[in-house]
Amino acid sequence: MNAEVQKEESMVLQKKMIGEHFETLSKAGESGRKVVYTFVPGNLNELILAFDLLPVHPEVNALQSGMRKLSGDYIQEAEKQGHSEDVCTYVKCDIGMLKKGNIGPTGEKLPPPDLLLLSYTGCFTFMKWFELLKQEYGCPVVMLQVPYQAEGKITASQREFVARQLRDVVVPALEQVSGKKLDEDRLKELLASSARAEDDLVYVWESAKHKPSPIDAYFGGVYYIGPIFTAFRGLPSCEAYYRELRREVDYRIAHGMGPTTPEGELRQQKYRIVVEGPPNWTSFRDFWKIFHDEGVVMVASTYTKVGGLYEQGFRHDPARPFETLAEYCLGCYTNRNLPARVDIIAKYVEEYEADGILFNSIKSCNSFSAGQLMMLRELEKRTGKAGAFIESDLVDPRYFSAANIKNRLESYFQMLEAKRQAA
Amino acid sequence: MGTQDIIDRCERIYRDLDFGYVHEWKARTGGKAVGFMPVYVPRELIHAAGILPVGIMGGGDDVEIIRGDAYFQSYICHIPRSTVELGLAGKLDVLDGMLFPAICDVIRNLSGMWQMMFAHKYVRYLDFPQTFNDAGREFYRAEMAELLVDLEALSGIQATPERLNASIALYNANRRALAELYDLRSAEPQRVPTSELYLLLRAGNVLEVSEHTAMLQQYLAAARVSQRPLRDNVRVVASGLFCEQPPLSMVRAMENSGCYIVDDDWVLGARYQLHDTATGANPLGAIVDAYMSDTVATATRYVEGDDKGAFLVEQVRSRHAEGVIFAAASFCDPALLDRPMGQKALADAGIPYTAFTYSENTGQVQVIKEQAGTFADSIKLWGAVA
Numbered sequence A: 001m002n003a004e005v006q007k008e009e010s011m012v013l014q015k016k017m018i019g020e021h022f023e024t025l026s027k028a029g030e031s032g033r034k035v036v037y038t039f040v041p042g043n044l045n046e047l048i049l050a051f052d053l054l055p056v057h058p059e060v061n062a063l064q065s066g067m068r069k070l071s072g073d074y075i076q077e078a079e080k081q082g083h084s085e086d087v088c089t090y091v092k093c094d095i096g097m098l099k100k101g102n103i104g105p106t107g108e109k110l111p112p113p114d115l116l117l118l119s120y121t122g123c124f125t126f127m128k129w130f131e132l133l134k135q136e137y138g139c140p141v142v143m144l145q146v147p148y149q150a151e152g153k154i155t156a157s158q159r160e161f162v163a164r165q166l167r168d169v170v171v172p173a174l175e176q177v178s179g180k181k182l183d184e185d186r187l188k189e190l191l192a193s194s195a196r197a198e199d200d201l202v203y204v205w206e207s208a209k210h211k212p213s214p215i216d217a218y219f220g221g222v223y224y225i226g227p228i229f230t231a232f233r234g235l236p237s238c239e240a241y242y243r244e245l246r247r248e249v250d251y252r253i254a255h256g257m258g259p260t261t262p263e264g265e266l267r268q269q270k271y272r273i274v275v276e277g278p279p280n281w282t283s284f285r286d287f288w289k290i291f292h293d294e295g296v297v298m299v300a301s302t303y304t305k306v307g308g309l310y311e312q313g314f315r316h317d318p319a320r321p322f323e324t325l326a327e328y329c330l331g332c333y334t335n336r337n338l339p340a341r342v343d344i345i346a347k348y349v350e351e352y353e354a355d356g357i358l359f360n361s362i363k364s365c366n367s368f369s370a371g372q373l374m375m376l377r378e379l380e381k382r383t384g385k386a387g388a389f390i391e392s393d394l395v396d397p398r399y400f401s402a403a404n405i406k407n408r409l410e411s412y413f414q415m416l417e418a419k420r421q422a423a
Numbered sequence B: 001m002g003t004q005d006i007i008d009r010c011e012r013i014y015r016d017l018d019f020g021y022v023h024e025w026k027a028r029t030g031g032k033a034v035g036f037m038p039v040y041v042p043r044e045l046i047h048a049a050g051i052l053p054v055g056i057m058g059g060g061d062d063v064e065i066i067r068g069d070a071y072f073q074s075y076i077c078h079i080p081r082s083t084v085e086l087g088l089a090g091k092l093d094v095l096d097g098m099l100f101p102a103i104c105d106v107i108r109n110l111s112g113m114w115q116m117m118f119a120h121k122y123v124r125y126l127d128f129p130q131t132f133n134d135a136g137r138e139f140y141r142a143e144m145a146e147l148l149v150d151l152e153a154l155s156g157i158q159a160t161p162e163r164l165n166a167s168i169a170l171y172n173a174n175r176r177a178l179a180e181l182y183d184l185r186s187a188e189p190q191r192v193p194t195s196e197l198y199l200l201l202r203a204g205n206v207l208e209v210s211e212h213t214a215m216l217q218q219y220l221a222a223a224r225v226s227q228r229p230l231r232d233n234v235r236v237v238a239s240g241l242f243c244e245q246p247p248l249s250m251v252r253a254m255e256n257s258g259c260y261i262v263d264d265d266w267v268l269g270a271r272y273q274l275h276d277t278a279t280g281a282n283p284l285g286a287i288v289d290a291y292m293s294d295t296v297a298t299a300t301r302y303v304e305g306d307d308k309g310a311f312l313v314e315q316v317r318s319r320h321a322e323g324v325i326f327a328a329a330s331f332c333d334p335a336l337l338d339r340p341m342g343q344k345a346l347a348d349a350g351i352p353y354t355a356f357t358y359s360e361n362t363g364q365v366q367v368i369k370e371q372a373g374t375f376a377d378s379i380k381l382w383g384a385v386a
């Protein structure tokens, strides 16, 4: 395997953005900038930026710790402190990191939160996670409850509930911590910028309809969502990133090229797969390589939609700032009911002309995993495509069994081959 | 009737996974029945629409999981798989609908599975606000009003304010009888063995509320005069068992380990509120108010402010308990994520605790008995656990 993922301009840009962000964070104490910890799904980045606050996303720190092989130690640290083996490993990784000095992904110390902004959407664990952090940091928490799309649609009462909490509870809390009044014009500007970046991201997702696909919408996709799902949505740097990414994709389409992977360009694309569920971070590159070696390209994935399903039409709308933020929070992937999730995947299979469906079921994430076996069964019935089901974990290295996963996938690829021959 | 006859009846109801009582009640009254998952649903609304609310608590240790395991990976708690098993085996056909309260992601996703599996049945997910302010109140009121419209359509009976008030009064009486039962157990634990109290609670999942209240009163009268010796047991609170229920054998094992359980959080939906719901001109509003401002602090409910764990500490104090047993269903996110916070609050208050996990079909109750026994012994010896 190559030592480094082949670098493209967009990747350089992203690295720079992240580096600068963490540097700013590490200096927050000296500069007096206030820090808000919040979650990726349903994140209110534009609102946070409108107050000139600095966002921190504990899930991102956890996944970065996973990729840097630090998560195992952190998780054990949390378990030593009395946390159960059975629960979400992101939480334990985060708490372990905190106990070991809160050194962030760039090696610099993270500032403690001035506010915990609990956007309680799509996952029950979020609520417990911030209750736990509140005990650690003793800082205020503001709870934004986002109802679940149990009927597969957003109702007027749900939208109003979230918008009202934003106005009545979240904005005052942000005003308090920042010492500033909300500047609604600034918020609108940020939202308009978000929408432009979102247009480019959708273009990138849809490019996977090409054959060969110029992107890998899962392994590559997790890099593509970095800026838009975290601290940058709403900023010019985010727009610039997606413009550049789109340009690169256009270049690859024009030259009939596949995506860039750690093993170089994926030229031979034998199978096109849709993926459900988060990736494994501790063995991310090994995991990717299994697919690369078999000529598998991921043409669509659900994990890359946890922070917004833009390709289904949603855009941040500066004309309705609170309502649009409410719809954004309500619309994230795991906030949709299982029938809706099945519909989304079935649509991907059809639109992206996929050969199969892969479920990576995450041991400690009930939000994604509970019910996935049934989803898979429904999808096989509806699409006639073969599905594969593997199990791993996000950041707990104890739960990634490379040999098992490889075996299972090899038989799956053989099945796809047999299906193709029979067709 | 003596306590034993009542408890025998409760145990028959507990073991009857065909829901014979519900069949019989429907035949007798011509009414409908709607199931609900633990923890809390406003049973008053269901009752007022002429529907029997039926608490579904998985299959316990009596159901063999054959189909349910094909629906859930091994690292998901047990209650959804045994509930699916009951559903697929047709044992829940007697229910005209199912309600899935917002407890956790497993129950949330189970609601979607139910929508797909039983497409012809009424299925509703009940979102409970976790923000206890005006926005939350209005949202909840709208949710409840919608639920009521659905229930009325299902039964063909209008839940008029009179009917709502009558149902509220019946559930108030039931909660009072349960509170009396809990108080008696705490005051004289030898008179109300925990396994009996547990069976009485479980019967309340199924029986029509007035019938259940009458049963509780009969039991209370008989228990007050029962002759059972007081043992030198340690008084403990059991915490974390609000959803997937422990098997009866485990409840008995805990009780026979040298512990008197003097408070607990199983079958919590029946005791979710602390006081009466008001009756009057605005019964729906009163039900909403009761949820918003008068409920227990459990893991599935967001606790604002700085008093995480205070409720548990208070429970220990008011019941004069000497320690806490944290028991959680394996893989139960709400209970297990909450536990370190409860433990911290107890440690700060100098209250000893022990912790273990179980599942509804746990066979190894001996291990649990030993652990609870060791805990009881150490409290007796040292007054605390090292």
Ligand code: SF4
Pocket: A059, A088, A089, A090, A091, A122, A123, A124, A125, A126, A364, A365, A366, A367, A368, A394
């Ligand atoms: S349970 Fe899943 S969605 Fe929730 S915090 Fe953990 S990894 Fe994220």
Ligand code: SF4
Pocket: B077, B078, B079, B080, B103, B104, B105, B106, B107, B243, B244, B329, B331, B332, B333, B334, B335
């Ligand atoms: S036992 Fe726990 S995790 Fe399982 S359904 Fe109940 S609350 Fe959820």
